[in-house]
Amino acid sequence: MAGRRLLDPAAPALERCVAAEDPKSAVRVFVAARHDVVSGVLCEEAVFSLRHYDDLLEQVLPGTRYLVGENDAARQVRLRQLHTAQGWLDAERGKATTQGEPNMAPGFRSWVAAMAREEAAAILNVLRRRASTGEPVNFVRDYAFLIAWRMARRIIGVPAPDAVPGMVRLMVFARNVMRPGPALRLKDELGDAAAMLLMQQALFGHVFGTVVNSKGWMRWLARKTATPALDAIDAALALPEVAPHDSLVSALAAVKPQFAGVEDYDLQARSVLFELTGALVLIVGKSLSEMAAFACSPEGARAGIGWDRLVSLLADPGASQQAHDATINEALRLTGGSRLTRTVRSDGPWRGVDLQAGDRVVVLIDAASRDPAAFPDPGRFAPDPARPYITSGPLQGPHLCYGRGIAWTILREAIAATQGRIAPVGNAQMALFAGLPDDLPFIASRRQI
Template sequence: MDPADALALLMSPAGRVDPYPTYEKLRAHGPVVPAGPGFYLVTGYAEADAILRDARFGVLDDDLRDQFMPGWRESPAVLSISRSMLRTNPPDHSRMRRLAAGAFTPRRIAAMRDVVVAQADELIDAMLARGRDGTPVDFQAEFAYPLPVGVICALLGVPAADRPLFRRWATDLTGVLEPEITPEELAVADQGAVELRDYFSELVAERRRAPADDLTTALVQAHDSDGARLSGDELLANLVVLLVAGFETTTNLLGNGLVVLLDHPRAAAALREHPEFAPGYVEELLRYDSPVQLTSRMSTAPARHGEVDLPAASWTIVLLGAANRDPRRYPEPGRFDPWRPQVHPLSFGAGPHYCLGAALARLEARVAFPLLLRRLPGLALAGTPERRVRLTLRGYATLPVTVGDVAAPLTDRGTPAGTARATP
């Protein structure tokens, strides 16, 4: 299959739901694949990592958007994302990122562990209350969404009563992150952006009246003390992105990861008995089925990667999900192996745009998976999960499970062979 046909397949509904076979068709053409004039697809781990760290490559800025997306300023969704740190280059990106970074220091993340444990326990209690009689429970709605949204909303200072609002708004808005979007999908994304912006406009006004110990107050004060540090548009755009990025990726990680664990009961049994293995499991889950499958970069100068010369203004789609399964980096990449040594997935990116909340997402997953398996030893799929027809943000729309016999003892099965030699 030639690269153009493979790309068309990847963009199709079937290709988005399961991109991994198409990645291998693209990989057959090399780690950096020319797919059109000035357009390249990156499937190799080393090449993806290098491009994401290469200062000659940046995200689409306003001038480039004017070339590729005429009229983009008329879209509230595109305009909002473009004013955030997600879609700006240094020095603006560095300036905005520094203002939010204080909330995501290692010390602050570590201090949140007890909060995450308490929230996860409460959600499991609620799942038990709904599913004790065998009634299926939607894991996405009852756990994978409310856990990370509760954590990021606590950081931002969003009242608990408002948290249920955000799932639909964020789902709508993030359609704009897909590599292709129809006019109808863009209209939906625009409405989500308007609703999120309206919400945060009110929260900003409230924090001006009554400051609190939260990230929203800190950003409002940075804006009010010196508009050059953070403009009004940037303030609202970054609050929206911090919220959406703060739970969308983790929601997908939790859902994707649970399905993998339930499909690998021996590995799940080991994690149930040894929660200290969680860090290695989470890295392998991120590698095996990444919640973020791609990102894009544009070159500002000629470069060479993967034995391919990339001229200035080359547009590269970095396929993170493909890079995480590069057999040159990970032997037998299609096999889930939580005892795989030296796993460093690119799921959170690399370089200047490395995900600001990566450590928080990892903490939530490291807490959630062992706790779910220990408290719900009979947890099982209840039917076929429904994938979202998205490529950039890969996850489930619904994930029905039964909670099982909560009184069942922990498994007495031993740790799988090999754990002693490569404990995560």
């Protein structure tokens, strides 16, 4: 409701949201929704801090940090690790691809795309067998989260933990009791994908879903489920020769001698691997599922983007990479739903609103992505590289999304690969469990086009 009110050009830049405040805390909460205001909050680092995310991580995983955090010396080390590791990978492949923005160079994205096509084809070849049996394909579990996990395994190089945490087993049991249809099994790669997803889910909820304070049970659950994932990363860093040669684990091990003065190199590298693994498994799988669900829905039809058209646009070999990115971002814009939080650094006015140090500002990406001032006819699907997308956070400044090129590439290839292979059943609707996509019924084609 606040988001709708704030889209009025005459509305103030921010509106206080008492309903989001914690009665036990003196922290005030404000909401931002207009596109220009949201962009300002995300990019004006001198006014708005990201320490909120650092503090939340410290509560459950001391020492672990995300790149989505304060731009301090440790974060600069992590960025240098990423850039240096990517340079090593480029040299190993014999291609200079790191010119320009990280992870956006054509050569690097072509490498990711080739892997994504290979993984998508392998999964779809297995799913093709269901064409003769009539068994439905669960797009979410059988495809979206599976390809996200496979790509994380290849690009990052971190294997699934040897043992599935007890809390993850309990979560799967609860899901199987509460959801109809085939049970989710913690075996084979589908089980690995589900386990890694569930080990990240509570932590992402704690860090990115918390405005002031999260519940004690949420912190406990995040600690219990995420710690084994960190242990698996420590094991991978200790034995990098087990990881794929062209993975980030191998690269970070290879470039470690270049960081002789960094005493906590492994700790910072662990944070890098943990963040990127979680982002690929959870965010890419979730986004792929949500894009498919939107394109299958009546809302998608009203917006002018059905599943067949989305697949056709992304499978078009004549379209440029910029056109494909615009299609992905337009689909993400229309699915919406995300929000980010910033903390005010010091007392003072900002765009006519008096703020105090410690105030939280919640930016509503979904509202900003449908702001008529930035997107004429905001409910219509109209991809355009010139549009001011903020679907994956700011696309400029020190906190632009590092992995956006990887994510956009995987999303494009995963959707394009389905052409003639799988398609949604009539009136397909996505089911959720614990706030995440759980089921979206598709059918396999008897013949490949």
